[in-house]
Amino acid sequence: SQTIHQWPATLVQPVGSPLSLECTVEGTSNPNLYWYRQAAGRGLQLLFYSVGIGQISSEVPQNLSASRPQDRQFILSSKKLLLSDSGFYLCAWSVNWGGEAFFGQGTRLTVV
Amino acid sequence: ELKVEQNPLFLSMQEEKNYTIYCNYSTTSDRLYWYRQDPGKSLESLFVLLSNGAVKQEGRLMASLDTKARLSTLHITAAVHDLSATYFCAVDMRFGAGTRLTVKP
Numbered sequence: 001s002q003t004i005h006q007w008p009a010t011l012v013q014p015v016g017s018p019l020s021l022e023c024t025v026e027g028t029s030n031p032n033l034y035w036y037r038q039a040a041g042r043g044l045q046l047l048f049y050s051v052g053i054g055q056i057s058s059e060v061p062q063n064l065s066a067s068r069p070q071d072r073q074f075i076l077s078s079k080k081l082l083l084s085d086s087g088f089y090l091c092a093w094s095v096n097w098g099g100e101a102f103f104g105q106g107t108r109l110t111v112v
Numbered sequence: 113e114l115k116v117e118q119n120p121l122f123l124s125m126q127e128e129k130n131y132t133i134y135c136n137y138s139t140t141s142d143r144l145y146w147y148r149q150d151p152g153k154s155l156e157s158l159f160v161l162l163s164n165g166a167v168k169q170e171g172r173l174m175a176s177l178d179t180k181a182r183l184s185t186l187h188i189t190a191a192v193h194d195l196s197a198t199y200f201c202a203v204d205m206r207f208g209a210g211t212r213l214t215v216k217p
Binding site (some may be wrong): 047105 | 131140142143153155188200202204207208210
């Protein structure tokens with residue numbers, strides 16, 4: 001069966017520090033991978049998606065970047081965090097675009 | 113650009129009463145998903161609706177899809193406390209803002 005791992009679960013980082021969130025999927029090959037952000041009390045915003053190794057699409061310009069160094073690994077990064085980067089970050093995968101999304105447990109990031 | 117809109121955003125329900133959540137989307141699509149999120153948790157899918165007129169039911173929740181109107185509804189029958197959560201609809205990996213349901217005795 002397929003599983004998705006996302007870590008860390010919580011993170012408190014100072015403004016201006018770097019960020020690296022990692023997500024890995026097991027039990028499937030060539031998944032579509034996604035990073036979403038959920039601000040407090042808000043909906044999900046699609047940040048990045050990837051349909052294959054090294055292929056990254058950005059939905060909105062921002063202080064973040066994403067990489068997919070391996071088929072089932074998706075990384076969200078920032079060189080210098082802003083206060084506005086605080087939120088609940090969710091990694092997800094699907095078999096294809098528009099299909100059912102399977103979510104990781106999320107990372108709650110607080111930038112202080 | 114695809115937009116997915118839900119209303120209401122907040123719904124305070126009384127036990128044993130019926131309610132409906134609406135989800136509108138702006139472009140044609142062949143499927144729509146409903147997800148549930150418990151407080152502080154991740155999302156889990158509830159239903160996939162694949163065609164015009166599709167209806168899915170599980171327990172006290174029933175979802176339907178009208179692709180011509182680009183509208184889906186999630187109907188709650190006889191609300192109970194364990195339905196308290198945030199419900200999202202999604203089309204083409206874009207999510208609505210979510211509807212936070214609270215059931216009060």
